[in-house]
Amino acid sequence: MSAENTTSKETKNPAVDGSQLITFDNVTKRFGSNVVLDNLCFDVASGKHVTLIGPSGSGKTTILRLLMTLVKPEEGTIKVAGEYLTHEERNGKLVPASERHSREVRKNIGMVFQQFNLFPNMKVLRNITEAPVHVLGLAKDEAEQRARELLELVGLTEHIDKYPSQLSGGQQQRVAIARALAMRPQVLLLDEVTSALDPELVAGVLDVLRDIAHTTDITMLCVTHEMNFARDISDDVLMFDAGRVIESGAPEKIFSDPEHERTREFLSAVL
Amino acid sequence: MTWDWNAVSEFLPRLWDGVLLTLQALVLGSLIAFALGLVWALAQRSSLKAVSWPVTAVTEFIRNTPLLVQLFFLYFVMPEWGITLTALAAGVVGLGLHYSTYTAEVYRAGIDGVPAGQWEACTALSLPRSRTWSAVILPQAIRRVVPALGNYIIAMLKDSPMIAIIGALEMLGQARQFSAETFQPTEPITVIGVVFILIAYPASLLMRALERRLVR
Numbered sequence: 001m002s003a004e005n006t007t008s009k010e011t012k013n014p015a016v017d018g019s020q021l022i023t024f025d026n027v028t029k030r031f032g033s034n035v036v037l038d039n040l041c042f043d044v045a046s047g048k049h050v051t052l053i054g055p056s057g058s059g060k061t062t063i064l065r066l067l068m069t070l071v072k073p074e075e076g077t078i079k080v081a082g083e084y085l086t087h088e089e090r091n092g093k094l095v096p097a098s099e100r101h102s103r104e105v106r107k108n109i110g111m112v113f114q115q116f117n118l119f120p121n122m123k124v125l126r127n128i129t130e131a132p133v134h135v136l137g138l139a140k141d142e143a144e145q146r147a148r149e150l151l152e153l154v155g156l157t158e159h160i161d162k163y164p165s166q167l168s169g170g171q172q173q174r175v176a177i178a179r180a181l182a183m184r185p186q187v188l189l190l191d192e193v194t195s196a197l198d199p200e201l202v203a204g205v206l207d208v209l210r211d212i213a214h215t216t217d218i219t220m221l222c223v224t225h226e227m228n229f230a231r232d233i234s235d236d237v238l239m240f241d242a243g244r245v246i247e248s249g250a251p252e253k254i255f256s257d258p259e260h261e262r263t264r265e266f267l268s269a270v271l
Numbered sequence: 272m273t274w275d276w277n278a279v280s281e282f283l284p285r286l287w288d289g290v291l292l293t294l295q296a297l298v299l300g301s302l303i304a305f306a307l308g309l310v311w312a313l314a315q316r317s318s319l320k321a322v323s324w325p326v327t328a329v330t331e332f333i334r335n336t337p338l339l340v341q342l343f344f345l346y347f348v349m350p351e352w353g354i355t356l357t358a359l360a361a362g363v364v365g366l367g368l369h370y371s372t373y374t375a376e377v378y379r380a381g382i383d384g385v386p387a388g389q390w391e392a393c394t395a396l397s398l399p400r401s402r403t404w405s406a407v408i409l410p411q412a413i414r415r416v417v418p419a420l421g422n423y424i425i426a427m428l429k430d431s432p433m434i435a436i437i438g439a440l441e442m443l444g445q446a447r448q449f450s451a452e453t454f455q456p457t458e459p460i461t462v463i464g465v466v467f468i469l470i471a472y473p474a475s476l477l478m479r480a481l482e483r484r485l486v487r
Contacts, residue, residue: 068395103397111395117388121410130406131396183396 020079021046021186021219022067027076029062029243036062038243040076044236046186049213049220051230051251054240055266060223064189067221068111069102081108081186107135110180111189114196116172118164118179124151125160128179136183143182150178154208170201174208181212188212190222202226209233227271231255239263278458282449286462289445293431296362296441300431301424303367308374312382313404315375334372339433341365346437362434362441370427377419381412418482425474429467442466 022044029037037059044050052060065071066078069086077094078085087094088101097105118127128147132138138146151157154174156167164172173193180188190209194202206229213220213233224230230237230251237254239247239262247260255271258264314326333341346361356364385408393403435444446459 068391070391070394103399106394107397109395111391113388113391113395115386115388117386117392117395119389119392119407119411121407121414130402131398134399134402134406135397180395 019046023079025077027073029073047217048235049233050236051222051234052238058240059243064191108186110185112176112180112193114192116176128182132182154178169197170204173205187219278455282459285445289442293441299363300366304370304374307371311375312378330372338369342437358437358439362439377416381416385411418478421478
């Protein structure tokens with residue numbers, strides 16, 4: 001129990017090259033009097049796939065939302081690709097980041113949501129090209145070419161001219177994955193991406209993500225209740241409880257021989 | 272009291288002038304109301320208190336005072352400050368300004384109705400604010416509120432006779448003038464009532480059809 005907050009730092013030896021892509025340094029997040037994340041420290045090395053598990057309300061999703069600057073931390077700092085995310089340095093001092101600064105740092109990060117959040121007023125193709133054209137400044141042709149390649153990757157080439165409402169949940173989520181990848185992010189955040197899907201559609205989405213995990217060098221930060229998927233793709237698993245990492249390690253270790261009683265309880269409930 | 276078809280046919284040419292003026296006031300008034308309403312709605316959401324607060328105060332003031340008083344103000348008081356408007360111009364500005372405070376509320380509801388996930392997706396894609404509004408939020412918000420905006424056009428149609436009181440000869444103005452000259456109020460007033468129904472009822476059917484199509 002004594003080293004709870006630093007567990008992940010100590011066990012992070014696999015990061016041999018030392019290039020930490022994401023660093024949480026003593027991050028505390030409260031909603032009112034409710035402490036969601038409690039002095040959290042952890043980091044993720046470039047190219048690693050990290051899965052966050054734990055009971056609901058343990059702060060996993062909040063980590064992704066902090067990285068997306070959808071919520072702001074009360075204390076502590078977050079670094080992405082060497083840059084402060086929620087702060088910026090001005091005259092040698094750390095001050096809260098301007099929206100402009102946050103947006104620049106955030107360009108390294110893509111996110112796929114539980115509820116897909118595709119733009120219902122745009123067809124599939126434009127859902128994917130909108131940001132590359134208007135954020136990265138890609139020419140329309142180039143963005144559409146990239147969108148076609150991504151749609152092929154997620155197996156939806158024939159749906160390019162449909163509106164999201166004409167697709168199944170699983171298809172929408174695959175479009176959302178393509179949309180996130182179109183920005184060529186270094187980090188992909190996956191927030192319970194299969195939780196809103198009918199059971200028979202889950203496998204298709206997970207297959208696409210497995211494919212991406214195994215064939216690209218993108219860093220993944222994944223909140224999921226799909227333990228088999230987590231075991232397949234993860235380099236590291238972090239077990240959360242009450243806003244703290246109580247245990248972390250390789251999936252084989254966590255899933256078959258967890259040290260912490262709380263982890264054992266949680267896994268026996270979900271597996 | 273007898274119904275005089277001759278009076279009806281004598282009234283027709285003026286009725287036509289009145290219909291044209293009513294429609295003119297309606298179209299121009301609607302354009303002002305739709306454009307200005309959107310400006311109010313966006314300004315009220317501004318994080319700058321110096322913008323949102325005065326706009327809220329002004330729109331609340333306009334919404335909670337009678338249209339007729341505003342029309343009198345525009346037509347009779349503004350000239351004191353050197354701004355003289357024709358009756359039609361004052362009428363159009365009055366209707367447009369008054370109704371813009373209602374359409375602002377409609378837009379606000381439409382914008383609030385866009386799910387939080389849409390904003391989050393825009394953030395996740397780093398879309399700039401202007402693009403977030405113009406490509407994602409407003410198209411969805413406006414689609415939702417088109418029927419409600421249409422209902423305000425119909426409400427404005429029914430308020431349009433008020434501009435007769437400052438002398439714009441729309442339908443009611445023409446009918447009043449005709450009856451004053453001929454001492455036959457029954458026919459012209461009845462006829463314009465029928466014409467109002469002939470415009471308003473199909474329009475409201477159209478709005479209902481639009482609502483079924485647009486609001487899912």
